[in-house]
Amino acid sequence: MPTTPTFAIVGAGLAGAKAAEALRAEGFDGRLVMLGEEAERPYDRPPLSKTYLRGEADRDSLYLHDACFYAAHNIELYTSARVRSIDPPGRRLQLASGERISYRRLLLATGAAPRRLRRPGADLDGIYHLRNRRDADRLVAALGRAARVVVVGTGWIGCEVAASVRQLGRDVTLVGPEAVPLARVLGPEIGCFYRNLHAEQGVRLALGTDVDAFRGDGRVEAVVTSDGRTLPCDLVLIGIGAIPRTELAEAAGIAGGDGVLVDEWLETIAPGVYAAGDVAAAWHPLLRTRLRVAHWANALHQGPVAARAMLGLPTRYEQLPSFFSDQYDVSMEYSGLATASDRVVVRGDPATRQFVAFWVRHQHVVAGMNVNVRDVAEPIQALIRSGRNVDLARLVDPDTPIKELADDDR
Ligand SMILES: Cc1cc2nc3c(=O)[nH]c(=O)nc-3n(C[C@H](O)[C@H](O)[C@H](O)COP(=O)(O)OP(=O)(O)OC[C@H]3O[C@@H](n4cnc5c(N)ncnc54)[C@H](O)[C@@H]3O)c2cc1C
Structure with a gap:
């Protein structure tokens, strides 16, 4: 039997990395295991749709910590390590490799995955999503061969990718069902500002319309919109939102409709299990509502708050929702x-x-x-x-x- 407790973090992204950092900073000296399914150590995602996509930032600049940070802080970081299941009553988890790990406390920081668009032709080559660095690398490589790009989705990822690709000199069409970009969050007045911004930069706008189908012979050649337009293209980027990665929590019975449900201290209903970042739907004590805030600052701040709760030093998570965006x-x-x-x-x-x-x-x-x-x-x-x-x-x-x-x- 181990003499010190094991804390496990599932998901080696921003929330997980910041929680690990905070656990050590707060003096936790037990075993600390961080499990991430990606092949590399935690990195920042915002540059993937901006400077990294445009070739202005290199891979090393994305990492949240130096390569030696994890070993120096005795954090056992396992990359390419997907967790298959968690067992909250038994306080154990199982990796896809079959290995089991027992824990005293568990943090779910599994993030989110891009929403897919189910339309005829959606599985053609040349249609991309953007969530991780591998996606970004594939997109960068494909952009090298593409002149005409259609971006589907006028949310943050769609708008930022449209801006970056336009800055790279490609012909860009932005397609979405709303009358103006970002309307759901910013409303029509401020959405107009972004519509004008993209139009001034030469982005073609196909707004107020949906995608009916993707056409092509093996590889995408056109997007057909529901208002009858055919938009010829060499590449499509779909940015229609992200879905929280709740599969582990769902199987363990601790997820709600939109995320892993946690209280203001970021603990789930399962004792000893916490959630932070894009996956967490947390009760907000000031706004008096449950919120899942899928933005950078939220993952940054929730990681350390979850860490304190894991240590029995709970502080309420009261940050106001906030986010940033850079376009042109x-x-x-x-x-x-x-x-x-x-x-x-x-x-x-x-x-x-x-x-x-x-x-x-x-x-x-x-x-x-x-x-x-x-x-x-x-x-x-x-x-x-x-x-x-x-x-x-x-x-x-x-x-x-x-x-x-x-x-x-x-
Ligand atoms: C392209 C892009 C641009 C963005 N730009 C901005 C921006 O400008 N401003 C802003 O505010 N926000 C931005 N964001 C959002 C921000 O990056 C996220 O809110 C933040 O990364 C969330 O961190 P997280 O740790 O919760 O999740 P993630 O960073 O997604 O990390 C979760 C990790 O868990 C891993 N994982 C999931 N399931 C398992 C499992 N079963 N086993 C092991 N590992 C698992 C995932 O592979 C992933 O590595 C952007 C996001 C993207 C994708």
């Missing part, structure tokens, strides 16, 4: 959680590509997005957290510091 020369950060019924007001002129949008509900700010405006994400978050009523004239006035609105007692 436009960098944005979004904080908070808006709904379609919230009112949007804008500080600055979107035509200058430098502005802050606020989503307002009953006179208080529920979300904010700064575009090419630096160092305001924290004040925006403070303003949202404050829950204060705001004067809309001051909110949109560029001369009123956002921090002042959060501190305002009036």
Whole structure:
């Protein structure tokens, strides 16, 4: 019998790596095992649709830690190691290789997988998804032979890939059912900003339409849209969202409809089992709702919070949802959680590509997005957290510091 407990982390991505780092930083000196099905140590995914795709960042720059970090911190990192099942009552897991590992605490940090589009021809060669570095490498290689690219999906991955591929000089068509890109998250007004941005960069937009079929003889040659267009192409990238990797949790009876259900300390209903990152649907104590936030900052911050819970030092996960996106020369950060019924007001002129949008509900700010405006994400978050009523004239006035609105007692 081991004298020190074993903590196991399934999923060697951002949330898993940050949890492992935090466990050691908090003084955990037991056995720490991290199991990842990918062939390499944890790396950052955001560059895959941006600098890495465009050849501006190399592979080494993606890694979250130096190669020696894991050994130096006595973290047993197993790559190409897929976990096949977990047994929460027995506190054991089994690898695809058949090996079993007993644990005292288990963190599920299995991330998400690209949603597939089931349409005739969807299995033709030349149709790609983007989730991991191997996908990115395949896409980069295929782009070398492609002149005309169709991107299906106007969410973050679709828009970022469309921007990068356009920056590489390819002919790009962006296809999606919404009237403007990113409409589901940003609404029609701010979605218009992104539609105009892509149009100005020469991206062809086939919006308000779906894909009916992919055509080609072995390899994709065209995308047929539901409004009757045929878009000739050499390559298709599908970016229509990602599905949480809940298969292990589901088989163990601890997953809900959209993710592994965890409380505000990131523990599941199975004692000793935790979840963090894209896979976790966590109760948010401030927003009083369950949220699965599939973005970088969430995985970054949830990993350490899960680590503390595993150590019996629970802290509530209270970060506001937030994410960033870079498209062409436009960098944005979004904080908070808006709904379609919230009112949007804008500080600055979107035509200058430098502005802050606020989503307002009953006179208080529920979300904010700064575009090419630096160092305001924290004040925006403070303003949202404050829950204060705001004067809309001051909110949109560029001369009123956002921090002042959060501190305002009036
Ligand atoms: C191309 C791309 C661009 C992005 N850009 C942005 C951006 O600009 N801004 C932003 O906010 N967010 C962005 N994101 C989202 C962000 O990268 C994710 O939210 C983050 O990576 C989630 O981290 P995670 O650790 O939860 O999951 P992941 O990073 O997906 O890691 C999970 C790991 O678990 C492994 N795994 C799954 N099941 C098993 C199993 N059974 N056994 C062993 N291993 C398993 C997976 O293979 C994977 O390696 C982007 C994502 C992608 C794909």
